[in-house]
Amino acid sequence: MTFPRVKGPKNGICNICGEAGPLTEDHVPPKGVTRFPRMALHNLVGSLGAEPGERGKPRHFQQGVKFRTTCLSCNRDLLGSQYDKALINLSNDVSRYLFSQLDRPSVAHFNTQPGLVAKAVCGHILSVGVGHFPRGEMGDVLADFVLDPAASAPEELRIYYWVYPYWDQILVRAMSMLPRFGAPPVVVSLMKYMPLAFLVAWKPDPILKFPYPNLINYMPSDAFRYADIPLDFTIIPPHRYPEMPTNEGVALHGRDAFRATRIIN
Numbered sequence: 001m002t003f004p005r006v007k008g009p010k011n012g013i014c015n016i017c018g019e020a021g022p023l024t025e026d027h028v029p030p031k032g033v034t035r036f037p038r039m040a041l042h043n044l045v046g047s048l049g050a051e052p053g054e055r056g057k058p059r060h061f062q063q064g065v066k067f068r069t070t071c072l073s074c075n076r077d078l079l080g081s082q083y084d085k086a087l088i089n090l091s092n093d094v095s096r097y098l099f100s101q102l103d104r105p106s107v108a109h110f111n112t113q114p115g116l117v118a119k120a121v122c123g124h125i126l127s128v129g130v131g132h133f134p135r136g137e138m139g140d141v142l143a144d145f146v147l148d149p150a151a152s153a154p155e156e157l158r159i160y161y162w163v164y165p166y167w168d169q170i171l172v173r174a175m176s177m178l179p180r181f182g183a184p185p186v187v188v189s190l191m192k193y194m195p196l197a198f199l200v201a202w203k204p205d206p207i208l209k210f211p212y213p214n215l216i217n218y219m220p221s222d223a224f225r226y227a228d229i230p231l232d233f234t235i236i237p238p239h240r241y242p243e244m245p246t247n248e249g250v251a252l253h254g255r256d257a258f259r260a261t262r263i264i265n
């Protein structure tokens, strides 16, 4: 089991825009949602099912998990300045709601900028993993969506989300998922952290039905506009969904699949 790879060269090709130049460290998830900054990052495949010993060597972070894979312009001017605030505010609103003592209805609504949240999620997924240019077909679609703040969502992009009330974080750039034996495989990316999980899918077969809301459906044509999005507290999948294989389905991980755990002491 190898050390998780998180650092591209000092000078290299940006995972998002493909320009050559100095590479900077992108926090995934963005810094404002990290409550426990000290994290240990594990390769997902060695980590799943190996608790609490955790096989393989983790990589330790003092200020949240970071990947040195993006240029300053994508990292700071695009994600940091234009998109992250919407994702951070939504995450913190949902956390506050989860930790409040209110009686919760089965579905709550949160006012947010769904377009900016979607672009932030796609941007951070692109920065997961070292040396991902060329980006591949799904990467190209995500990058076009992220690089133009005004771009509307590509037709076949889905960003499903649900409540994730766990402290470990899952970051997967691309995995192949067979939701059921006999069903067509779908390539998905994951970003899961307290309090939300996002599953990004590109062109899933229409016979695959995900029971979670799709953020793209709530995105106004103007990416900066606010809208209410639902969060359904009655549909919370198991902790390890979908990265852990089950009796019903299979998950195949590429090299860029990680799990981060809190360092308590």
Ligand SMILES: [Zn+2]
Pocket (backbone or CB within 6 Å): 014, 015, 016, 017, 018, 019, 070, 071, 072, 073, 074, 075
């Ligand atoms: Zn860039």
